[in-house]
Amino acid sequence: MFGLRDLVSLITSAFIILPVVIFLRESGYFIISGIFGVKNPRLTIGSGPRIFKFGVFDVRKYYHVYSWFSYDSLKRKNNFSYICIYAGPILTNLIIAVTINALLANGMLQDYKTFWERFIFYAFYYVLFDAVPMITINGKPNNGMIIYEMLRYGKRTDYNNDPFIPATSDVEEQYQESMNKIKEIDEEKEEKG
Template sequence: MFGFSDLLSVIISAFIILPIVVFLRETGYLIVSKMLGVENPRLTIGSGPRIIKIGIFDIRKYYHLYSWFSYDAIRRESKFAYICIYAGPIAVNLFLALIINALLANDILEEYQTFWERFIFYAFYYVLFDLVPMKTLNGMPNNGMIIYEMFRYGKRTDHNKQPFIPTTTEVEKEYKEQMEQIKKKTKRGT
């Protein structure tokens, strides 16, 4: 039977654990791309109007599941560099899940065991859906599909005109245009 404690668990999972896992996943792009020398990196969490921008972190108003990484240029473009960038989120979530699992197995995190078990679940969830090659609902390839196509064909083969990762400058320009449109619609409605 679904009770109050289950409702509390769902809320903690949806609004604490899942956002942390998503954030850590997105930092996988950041970690690898920094090693590869990207210019103007940005980690955007959420969508809609900006709440705050601190350095490379852009926090938006609406739910965290729509998050992305962007940059303007990479020092050396190569098949290997793109594979590494797209493997970054998979590696971070896998590494964290395995480390936390080892800590649980050795009774180091036993006090908050349920929390950490859920964390591991969501981390592996993202690993699975990032690793298995597939196209998402909007027709875009997931990380696994991009990596697979880079290995198999030596290039991106989804025939999509958009770049691998959007440039930060273009994302910022698009954001400003969207906010101006929202302001215009709000003024007309008043």
């Protein structure tokens, strides 16, 4: 039976653990791409209107599960660079999950064991769905498929011209257009109301 304790666990998982795991996943792109000379990196957390932008972090108003990494260009463009960048999120979540699991196995973090076990679960969840090659619902390949294609064919084989990781300048341009549309709609409402 679903009780109050289960509700608290669900809220903790949805609003604390899952967003942190997603943030760490997206940070994997950022960390690895920095090694290969990424230009204009940005880690966007959430969606909708911007709350603040600080350095590479762009924090938005609405639910923070929707996050992504963007950059404008790479200094070292080669297959190895791209494979490493797309492996970054997989490796980041894998390393964190294995480390926390090892700490739990060695008697550490026992005070919050249930919390950390859920954290490990979500980290491995993202590792699984990032690493197993597949085409996602929007018709684009996941990281595992990108890595597989780069290793097997040496190139992208899905014939999709959209970039796997969007350019930061394009993301900013789309954001400004969206905010202008919202502003126009708000102004129209004020004139009518």
